[in-house]
Amino acid sequence: MSFFSDTDSPSNLAEYSVSELSGSIKRTVEQAFDQVRVRGEISGYRGPHSSGHAYFSLKDDRARIDAVIWKGSFSKLRFKPEEGMEVIATGKITTFPGSSKYQIVIETLEPAGAGALMALLEERRRKLAAEGLFDQERKKPLPFLxxxxxxxxxxxxxxxxxxxxxxxxxxxxxxxVWPVKVQGEGSGQEVAAAIDGFNAFAPDGPMPRPDVLIVARGGGSLEDLWSFNDEIVVRAAAASTIPLISAVGHETDWTLIDHAADRRAPTPTGAAEMAVPVKADLEAEAASLGARLSGAMLRQMDNRRQGVRALARALPSLDQLLALPRRRFDEAAAGLGRGLQMNTVNKRRAFERTAAHLRPDMLLTRIAERRQRVADRVQRAERIVERRLDQFRARLSAFDVSLRATPARIVAYTGRARDRLSGLALRGESAVAGDLARRRALLQAQDRMLQSLSYRNVLKRGYALVRDEEGAPVKGAASLGPGRAIAIEFADGTVDAVTGSGGGAPPRRKAKAEAEAAKPAARQGSLF
Known part of the structure; x- marks a missing residue:
């Protein structure tokens, strides 16, 4: 028989449920570690979650703790977490009962000392430099005024x-002046927005567009100047179409905007000196240049005046100027006679070349036309003379009839008139006869010219004209083949013949024929 019941506990320890124990641990941890600062290296950071929260871990060489940054705290962080970055996180420790884990809820985050900031700054500088934002080719010159x-x-x-x-x-x-915050939360965004805002000004808008920008801030620590190392500020400065001067901190202070700006000033006062020149110096320089210009103009005028005098002394006399033209005139006058002779020879040669192209059939046609025209004119002249004689005879007959019918007292006057009319008739007949004689002489002269130009006179000198079957003159042996019927016209008649097989005449006979053909041409020169 047992002295203990089955429901009795073997220990006097209080009994907890899992939820009660987890909740008790959570309260104990949160009360004990309500506000802590933890130094460690960020691990497993993948950026904010779709909900806006960020989850990662902090670790050192011996331990690891989960960390979370809620959405509201993440947007207020001065530095954004990066993988491998050593930071100091401020927050509180809490547990997550669902998996029996504890974690730190981070409220603020900062790099672990200046060394970490410099490492981050160097890493960012290398990244932006690799993109070409610091290249000298991108930098624009500052306007002079x-x-x-x-x-x-x-x-x-x-x-x-x-x-x-x-x-x-x-x-x-x-x-x-575009007012911005130069330190603290959101200062980088304001500076970038100001640079973009100035660049957005229209050239002809209500607010004048600046010709140059100055981004300035006084000196401070690395943390104080960190806003000008923000990537958004550097990119805005590099993208600015307006030339930009950075004047952040003192001469020894360097920020990333100094590399992206077109010019870096050691101090804000130095930036003002870079932006505008000294007006008094410009006025003095303009006055000096004006004086130099006046002196140069006077010296130039003196030099030109002396040069004109020297050129006037060097000008030649009138006889020297006219010597060469006179000589050319004399040479041209001496060569005028030879030129006329040469011109005459050239005209004669041109006339001979033109005469060589004239064909007998063309001459015959023109002579026939002229002969026909002369005959027509002669016939027309004869008809005109006959008509006029008939008219005169008719008028004389009419006068004769009228005179016979007149009284005797006008017979004497009629006789004188008849004698006068007879003289006029004789003069008319002699004039008509003379005109006919002149026309016959002209016709005979043209006939003699026709006969002198006729090819028949050439035939009388021993030449012959070869015609083909159609009666056309043959101009070359190549146009005739063997066995062709031809007609050879001489001065006293025509002989029919048939061409042979070709080959031409024997060389001796051919040379003799060529010599005989050349003699008349050399003797008479031209047919015309």
Whole structure:
């Protein structure tokens, strides 16, 4: 028999459920580690989740702890987490009962010291340089004398006062200030937005577009100047179409915007000096250049005047100027006679070449036309003379009849008139006879010319004309083949013949024929 019941516990420890135990651990951990700072290396970071939360781990060489950054805290982070980055996280420790794990809920995040910041800065610089944002080829020259200057800086600091004061001293121009935060949360976005805003100004808009931009901030620590190392600021500066001068910090302070800007100024005052020249220096230089120009013009005029005098002394006399033209005139006059002779010879040769192209059939046709025209004119002249004689005879007959019918007292007058008419008739007949004689002489002269130009006279000198079956003159032996019927016309008649097989005449006879053919041509020159 047992002295203990089955329901009695073997220990006096309190009994907890799993949920109660997990909740108790959670409260204990959160009370004990309500606010902690943990230093470690980011591991397993893949960027924010679709919900906006970020999940990753912090580790060192011996341990590892899960970490989470809620969406609201992630948007306020000054630095965005990166894989392998050593950071100092501030937050609280809590547990996750569903898997018996604990984690740190991070509220703020910062790099673990200046060394980490420099490493991050160097890594970002290499990345942007690899994209070509720092290349010298991208940098634009500054305008010599801008009309409008845009300044991106804090409106309450000493930087803007130094810039305005320096510009007013050197060369007063229109300055547009775009106020931004130069430190703290969201300052990088404001600076980038200001640069993009200035570039968005229209050239002819209500607000004048700046000719040059100055991004300025006073000196500070690396953390204070970190906004100008933001990637968004660097990309905005590199994409600016307006030339940009960076004046961030002191001369020893370098930020990434200094590499992307077109010019880097050691101080904000130096940026103002780069943007505008000194007006007094420009005025002095303009006055000096004007004086030099006046002196150069006077010296140039003196030199030109002396040169004109020297050229006037070097000019030749009138006889020297006319010597060469006179000689050319004399030579031309001496060569005029020879030129006329040569011209006559050339004209004679041209006439002979033209006469050689005249064909007998063309001459015969022209002679026949002329002969027909002369005959027509002779017949027409004879008809005209006959008509006029008939008219005169008719008029004389009429006068004769009228005279016979007149009284005796006008017989004497009629006799004188008859004698006069008879004289006129005789003069008319002699004139007609003379005109007919002149026309017959002209016709005979043209007939003699026709006979002198006729090819029949050439035939009388021993030549012959060869015609083919159709009666056309044969101009060359190549146009006749063997066995062709031809007609050979001599001065006293025509002989029919048939061509042989070719081959031509014997060389001796052929040479003799060529010599005989050349003699008349050399003797008479031309047919015309």
């Amino acid at each position: 801008p009309k409008v200057i845009g300044v991106v800086t804090s409106p309450t600091g000493a930087v803007i006062r130094d810039i305005l004061h320096r510009i007013a001293d050197r060369f007063p121009v229109h300055v547009i």
